[in-house]
Amino acid sequence: xxxxxxxxxxxxxxxxxxxxxxxxxxxxxxxxxxxxxxxxxxxxxxxxxxxxxxxxxxxxxxxxxxxxxxxxxxxxxxxxxxxxxxxxxxxxxxxxxxxxxxxxxxxxxxxxxxxxxxxxxxxxxxxxxxxxxxxxxxxxxxxxxxxxxxxxxxxxxxxxxxxxxxxxxxxxxxxxxxxxxxxxxxxxxxxxxxxxxxxxxxxxxxxxxxxxxxxxxxxxxxxxxxxxxxxxxxxxxxxxxxxxxxxxxxxxxxxxxxxxxxxxx
Amino acid sequence: xxxxxxxxxxxxxxxxxxxxxxxxxxxxxxxxxxxxxxxxxxxxxxxxxxxxxxxxxxxxxxxxxxxxxxxxxxxxxxxxxxxxxxxxxxxxxxxxxxxxxxxxxxxxxxxxxxxxxxxxxxxxxxxxxxxxxxxxxxxxxxxxxxxxxxxxxxxxxxxxxxxxxxxxxxxxxxxxxxxxxxxxxxxxxxxxxxxxxxxxxxxxxxxxxxxxxxxxxxxxxxxxxxxxxxxxxxxxxxxxxxxxxxxxxxxxxxxxxxxxxxxxx
Numbered sequence: 001x002x003x004x005x006x007x008x009x010x011x012x013x014x015x016x017x018x019x020x021x022x023x024x025x026x027x028x029x030x031x032x033x034x035x036x037x038x039x040x041x042x043x044x045x046x047x048x049x050x051x052x053x054x055x056x057x058x059x060x061x062x063x064x065x066x067x068x069x070x071x072x073x074x075x076x077x078x079x080x081x082x083x084x085x086x087x088x089x090x091x092x093x094x095x096x097x098x099x100x101x102x103x104x105x106x107x108x109x110x111x112x113x114x115x116x117x118x119x120x121x122x123x124x125x126x127x128x129x130x131x132x133x134x135x136x137x138x139x140x141x142x143x144x145x146x147x148x149x150x151x152x153x154x155x156x157x158x159x160x161x162x163x164x165x166x167x168x169x170x171x172x173x174x175x176x177x178x179x180x181x182x183x184x185x186x187x188x189x190x191x192x193x194x195x196x197x198x199x200x201x202x203x204x205x206x207x208x209x210x211x212x213x214x215x216x217x218x219x220x221x222x223x224x225x226x227x228x229x230x231x232x233x234x235x236x237x238x239x240x241x242x243x244x245x246x247x248x249x250x251x252x253x254x255x256x257x258x259x260x261x262x263x264x265x
Numbered sequence: 266x267x268x269x270x271x272x273x274x275x276x277x278x279x280x281x282x283x284x285x286x287x288x289x290x291x292x293x294x295x296x297x298x299x300x301x302x303x304x305x306x307x308x309x310x311x312x313x314x315x316x317x318x319x320x321x322x323x324x325x326x327x328x329x330x331x332x333x334x335x336x337x338x339x340x341x342x343x344x345x346x347x348x349x350x351x352x353x354x355x356x357x358x359x360x361x362x363x364x365x366x367x368x369x370x371x372x373x374x375x376x377x378x379x380x381x382x383x384x385x386x387x388x389x390x391x392x393x394x395x396x397x398x399x400x401x402x403x404x405x406x407x408x409x410x411x412x413x414x415x416x417x418x419x420x421x422x423x424x425x426x427x428x429x430x431x432x433x434x435x436x437x438x439x440x441x442x443x444x445x446x447x448x449x450x451x452x453x454x455x456x457x458x459x460x461x462x463x464x465x466x467x468x469x470x471x472x473x474x475x476x477x478x479x480x481x482x483x484x485x486x487x488x489x490x491x492x493x494x495x496x497x498x499x500x501x502x503x504x505x506x507x508x509x510x511x512x513x514x515x516x517x518x519x520x521x522x523x524x525x526x527x528x529x530x
Binding site: 009010011056080085086087088089090119120121122123125127 | 276355384
């Protein structure tokens with residue numbers, strides 16, 4: 001059995017998230033079904049982590065064990081030929097036997113995309129969070145500064161899945177903007193449940209002038225989820241890349257600015 | 266009764282084309298229903314022309330007669346509030362009583378969008394025509410030169426709707442390219458049924474090296490539809506703007522390079 005890791009992009013609006021759920025189309029199930037129909041055996045695919053319904057991926061990573069004569073390149077093409085619309089394998093490579101997409105991940109990069117067009121965008125409604133409000137980018141940039149670094153992010157975590165620690169390290173959070181399209185790209189060593197969407201909802205309040213730009217440090221210190229903003233829509237969230245200590249997917253390296261981050265408006 | 270013209274964008278993948286068809290969701294029906302529910306009376310909306318199932322619009326124009334106290338700005342917002350997802354009114358203005366969106370149109374601009382990513386794009390499949398083939402942009406640019414000007418375009422017209430004349434004037438056809446995203450923008454005084462999609466299918470054959478770059482003049486002269494390439498997918502086609510002699514929708518003027526022409530890949 002050979003251990004293989006693969007780099008996936010998917011349109012989250014077509015799936016009920018990553019993780020297999022009986023009776024609902026999910027990305028994990030789509031990939032496992034494609035492997036089953038291609039290789040004639042059931043397979044388990046291990047993702048770097050879940051994504052929720054509606055959340056997109058530009059660079060989700062998963063690994064699985066296969067027994068096949070197909071080399072990596074042929075397996076890549078064959079797997080894509082068996083996959084449903086809305087999910088694609090961008091790259092695939094044989095990896096060390098002990099590689100595990102979730103356990104070995106040392107960080108993740110997400111993007112959150114906003115559109116501020118005057119009217120609801122006809123093309124991008126599944127691919128961005130739309131608001132007709134004008135947003136103060138300078139204020140949102142200022143507020144974002146206080147999120148960087150190592151903090152207890154309990155104020156930004158939807159409760160439900162209790163964890164040993166809610167301390168995470170945000171390595172970077174930067175905003176990019178082009179006319180009526182805005183996005184922030186956030187990288188960290190891990191994210192709590194709904195953390196990026198809650199950061200988005202909170203920064204949106206800052207952008208609208210409803211929350212002070214210098215209030216984020218106090219908010220973090222409160223460790224109180226009720227003090228943060230709402231969980232912003234799944235449609236704006238993209239898992240851009242998963243980071244590992246060892247080099248992987250050479251030539252498909254994560255880009256600093258995800259190319260797909262600005263959809264049609 | 267006041268004559269109003271409106272500028273629409275819509276996601277063609279959500280509709281069975283522009284024109285009302287009983288039992289199928291169309292853009293015309295969506296707009297007429299929105300007006301009906303907003304103003305309490307049935308209305309007829311006159312589009313500049315049909316678009317087929319799957320064909321998108323960035324700047325379709327239509328007019329309709331209304332009796333309402335709402336001024337243009339309020340009517341614009343109210344109409345958008347009543348419209349389905351996937352269609353938006355970008356602008357709206359009271360116009361001369363005799364203005365007719367179809368009869369007064371003196372030209373149209375379309376864009377045809379291609380993606381040449383290695384694998385089927387997970388996000389853009391409804392918004393572009395995908396081919397994994399590498400395309401010779403220089404050859405497609407050379408071939409496009411011979412389409413400009415006034416010609417009998419019978420070779421590019423799907424038969425079915427007989428017309429007095431198949432002579433049309435192409436004012437410009439230019440290609441734009443960014444990495445694996447290509448588009449051509451074509452402007453003319455009118456287009457035959459499926460003409461832009463057949464031009465796309467023919468230029469794609471040139472790009473793939475299956476048709477000579479200097480063969481287009483002979484193809485036009487043949488006036489034989491069987492000599493041209495296939496009708497390319499509706500998903501790649503965008504009605505960018507409709508041209509009128511009088512100025513309209515100031516501040517929403519058609520852009521030379523449509524901003525929405527490069528969707529997610």
